[in-house]
Amino acid sequence: MTDNVISELKDLLDDNRVHHDPELLTDYTTDTWPLKLVQKAVGAAMDRPLCVVQPKNTNETAALLQHLNKRDIAVVPYGGGSGVHGGAQPNNESVMIDMGNMCDIVELDEENLTVTTQPGIVHRNLEDYLNQHGYISGHYPQSIDLAQIGGLVATRSAGQFSTKYGNIENLLVGLEAVLPTGEIVRIKNVPRRSTGPDLSQLLIGSEGTMGIITEITLKIFPKPADRWMCAYGIKNMREGLHIIRTFMREGWNPAVVRLHDQMEAAKSYSDIVNGEESILLILSEGPEGYAQTEGKALDKIILEQGGRSLGPDPVESWLEHRNNTGELQEYTSQGIIIDTIEIAANWSDIATIYEKVTERLRKEVPELLLVTGHSSHSYPQGTNMYFILAAHPPKDPEGVERVYQSIWQKVMEVTLENNGTICHHHGIGKLRASWMPQELGSAYPMLKKLKRIMDPQGIMNIGTLLPVNEGEKENAESIYSGN
Numbered sequence: 157m158t159d160n161v162i163s164e165l166k167d168l169l170d171d172n173r174v175h176h177d178p179e180l181l182t183d184y185t186t187d188t189w190p191l192k193l194v195q196k197a198v199g200a201a202m203d204r205p206l207c208v209v210q211p212k213n214t215n216e217t218a219a220l221l222q223h224l225n226k227r228d229i230a231v232v233p234y235g236g237g238s239g240v241h242g243g244a245q246p247n248n249e250s251v252m253i254d255m256g257n258m259c260d261i262v263e264l265d266e267e268n269l270t271v272t273t274q275p276g277i278v279h280r281n282l283e284d285y286l287n288q289h290g291y292i293s294g295h296y297p298q299s300i301d302l303a304q305i306g307g308l309v310a311t312r313s314a315g316q317f318s319t320k321y322g323n324i325e326n327l328l329v330g331l332e333a334v335l336p337t338g339e340i341v342r343i344k345n346v347p348r349r350s351t352g353p354d355l356s357q358l359l360i361g362s363e364g365t366m367g368i369i370t371e372i373t374l375k376i377f378p379k380p381a382d383r384w385m386c387a388y389g390i391k392n393m394r395e396g397l398h399i400i401r402t403f404m405r406e407g408w409n410p411a412v413v414r415l416h417d418q419m420e421a422a423k424s425y426s427d428i429v430n431g432e433e434s435i436l437l438i439l440s441e442g443p444e445g446y447a448q449t450e451g452k453a454l455d456k457i458i459l460e461q462g463g464r465s466l467g468p469d470p471v472e473s474w475l476e477h478r479n480n481t482g483e484l485q486e487y488t489s490q491g492i493i494i495d496t497i498e499i500a501a502n503w504s505d506i507a508t509i510y511e512k513v514t515e516r517l518r519k520e521v522p523e524l525l526l527v528t529g530h531s532s533h534s535y536p537q538g539t540n541m542y543f544i545l546a547a548h549p550p551k552d553p554e555g556v557e558r559v560y561q562s563i564w565q566k567v568m569e570v571t572l573e574n575n576g577t578i579c580h581h582h583g584i585g586k587l588r589a590s591w592m593p594q595e596l597g598s599a600y601p602m603l604k605k606l607k608r609i610m611d612p613q614g615i616m617n618i619g620t621l622l623p624v625n626e627g628e629k630e631n632a633e634s635i636y637s638g639n
């Protein structure tokens with residue numbers, strides 16, 4: 157069967173874009189899911205895909221999906237592989253469609269302030285191109301050097317400046333996608349529409365389960381003329397969250413709002429914070445005059461609420477080091493779990509979630525080395541909480557899984573019990589799928605029905621987003637059975 161599939165795929169693409177060399181397939185055994193990386197480091201065997209194919213354009217992607225759908229073969233779309241929850245994790249029966257060859261910029265439309273790209277462009281390359289032309293994307297995920305635009309749309313990503321510019325769903329103007337059955341669909345570029353449900357939302361955040369995104373049009377912004385920055389020492393997280401709520405509800409909209417708890421403050425800003433303090437970083441930017449006006453107003457509010465001004469240097473330092481994650485790989489290779497869990501909730505619940513999660517993990521997970529938290533994406537209604545965790549599990553794959561799942565179970569439980577959402581921006585992948593029925597509640601059957609309509613054969617990324625019923629094989633029946 158494997159040989160047949162490979163030769164059929166070679167009939168659709170050039171030979172050199174259908175890969176089945178076992179060594180090369182090893183590069184595709186996992187995305188950046190910490191569980192799998194640590195299990196791999198302690199000797200776990202990993203599933204390799206059947207083969208990897210690299211289409212060059214939309215028509216080739218459509219031909220591939222049409223064929224694989226007809227043959228009932230599992231498909232996993234693969235972007236930059238920077239997803240952290242196994243969204244692009246294959247099993248050994250799946251064909252991976254690697255979008256990396258579709259990396260052209262199609263059009264810069266300066267009149268209408270949009271850029272159109274193929275999905276496989278690494279975001280850094282798009283940002284550099286825009287900067288050369290006097291624009292910015294406004295979207296700065298920490299993985300900007302790894303993630304592709306298609307992957308960022310497919311996971312509903314958020315960037316570090318999202319409080320001003322919005323998340324990817326706010327930045328997307330239109331898109332083209334190939335449905336699992338091979339049909340090509342285009343959602344046209346207009347500034348707004350009232351034409352029924354927004355169909356682009358079926359693909360934004362669909363994590364490769366409803367189709368493959370083949371072209372994307374995003375908003376762009378003229379390079380900001382000016383910036384204002386300041387950091388503040390804050391008594392504790394609860395007070396810091398209250399301060400952010402105060403200025404967000406007044407309508408201020410700084411690009412960066414980050415509140416780091418005492419442990420994070422002490423790690424990165426020990427020379428400037430007092431022992432118990434959290435640190436609040438603010439950056440405002442915009443056209444001439446905007447940032448200074450917003451900065452002055454924010455400074456007044458934060459000082460009135462008890463913040464202690466620390467000047468702009470901590471924000472400068474964060475800007476410089478914000479994407480350095482090199483040390484994480486070192487720990488992972490030693491069998492230490494380093495992970496991040498980002499959830500969100502309304503202002504009325506977020507401080508409680510932060511306090512309960514940190515307290516429960518410290519008390520109930522003996523293998524835990526540390527848990528810290530920060531808020532980094534704020535809205536008038538609430539904010540996210542981004543937990544950073546380290547744990548030292550036994551050096552065997554089952555032990556790693558046990559410790560890993562016990563941490564996640566507690567964070568998901570506390571979040572759901574306190575009205576939060578289990579995910580702010582990393583997406584669901586395979587890791588969080590089992591909590592989706594609880595997360596969506598009465599709306600969960602709607603997601604199953606949509607999936608069934610979009611992907612009747614059930615070939616697309618089974619086990620991602622929608623859970624496979626326990627003990628069942630990863631196929632359509634295992635997710636379509638029941639409601």
Ligand SMILES: Cc1cc2nc3c(=O)[nH]c(=O)nc-3n(C[C@H](O)[C@H](O)[C@H](O)COP(=O)(O)OP(=O)(O)OC[C@H]3O[C@@H](n4cnc5c(N)ncnc54)[C@H](O)[C@@H]3O)c2cc1C
Binds near residue numbers: 187232233303304362
């Ligand atoms: C160090 C680090 C920092 C990170 N920081 C952030 C951050 O600040 N903000 C944030 O939001 N995320 C962040 N992430 C998570 C990750 O970068 C995002 O989830 C990103 O969107 C994944 O993009 P990718 O191209 O690497 O996709 P992949 O990991 O390859 O795939 C992700 C999912 O999208 C699907 N997919 C990929 N391409 C397509 C396509 N063209 N059509 C349909 N489905 C597709 C895959 O099947 C998979 O389910 C970070 C990850 C790392 C490792």
